[in-house]
Amino acid sequence: MTDHVPLHGALGGDEVIPLFVLDPNHVSETGAHDHPHRVQFALESLHALEANLAHLGSRLVIVAGKSTELLPKLAAQWKVDRVLAQRTAEPAGRERDRKVRELLHVPLTLTEGETLQPPETIRTQSDTPFLVYSAFARAFATASSIDPPLAAPKRLPPLPPDVTTPSSAIPTLESLGVVRNERVIVGGEKAARQRLQRFVERAARQYHVQRDRMDLEGTSRLSADLRFGTLSPRTVWTTVQRALSDAAPEALRVFHNELTWREFTHATLWDRPELLHEPFQRAWVGFPWQHDDALWQAWIEGRTGYPIVDAACRQLMIEGFVHNRARMISASFLTKHLLCDYRRGEAHYLRFLVDGDRAQNNAGWQWSAGCGCDAQPYFRVFNPVTQGQRFDPNGDYVRRFVPELAQLPNKWIHAPWTAPEAVLKQAGVPLGTGYPRPIVDHKAARERFLALATQHVKQKG
């Protein structure tokens, strides 16, 4: 309830009806099957919200159906004088909001809050959207002072007596055919605040040196909270800023930089909704991605033979989360080593990530594939072995998600195929049966991709 801009805006009136519309596209058996981890997190967050509102003297009214049909109907029935909601940069949400506004007979106020600044406000001097990150970040830093978050209300007005619509119950996971996953982070504002607190106490001060370490808890793990609004970006920005006021400035600078990237991805998607279907760099339209179902299956199941890639792919399925660097390595591998269309990987991540944020996910995948916003061109091809050695130096991340390699000594943990037979035998890792050999050779795959990319981009340019 902290920093909830629509609720805060609505408190200016005498009566407030907190309403949540359960969209059957998202919360149904099919919808839940499409994104099980996110549904679990969302339902828990909804329960927490319901309890929170009740505690403050109000009630959450839950209705199931399409916003475009329900909102005009309910607004008329309840004789409300306005409707408030938070706007989103996500294209389908924008389209929904546009239709709702058209159909409502009262004003629809779309408030800010998804991002620190409204997505269309950070512009170049010639009033065009920024196309490179660093220029955006400079403009963001000078243009914006970040307002402190709005405090949670102490008390809410009770529901008006004529709101007699029976509230739907929040569906159970079982009713949606989803088995609860204990490894997925807990939803709700309270759990979110605990995560933020934990980050501030344990990791924030070392953020600049440990954020890339896949084996440590060096990151904030707040991506899902930012996606669902269980924490507002302002809350995260200012809380970490306050906590690091006496720390080395580098830690805060690097953390704020990550939040600024989030601003950039949302502003960019706001400006170019078609990015969900097309590459950022137009020269990449029509790139000859290849479709090999055997390679695809090996990647999604974590059987590529490259431990760090396999760990990342398995973490996604196990936790609904992947460490940022592991996302990059695994995305780079799928697109550049296996030549799979980044959109296929993007959809897979969107399906299973708790934090499935279209703006962030798309920008990340495009960057990894080489067709996104990046100063460095396509010839950066991550080496899955050296990346593992640098950012998972003891192999702990690999061992956590690829247990069949648990007994393999550190020296070979990121390249089991280079280990002597005796070592493999001792570790109980029969290559080819216990753990796969690499499905592609790194050097050959790298050269193949570079040749293909060079050829294609030249042709286009």
Place this chain on the structure above:
DNA sequence: TTTTGAGTTGTTCGA
């Protein structure tokens, strides 16, 4: 209008 400096996260090779 032209010029200028700069561009998230890397890899490989050879000295």
Place this chain on the structure above:
DNA sequence: GTCGAACAACTCAAA
């Protein structure tokens, strides 16, 4: 092991 250069030009954004 460590370090610097090459990778390849091009576009963006501001002066």
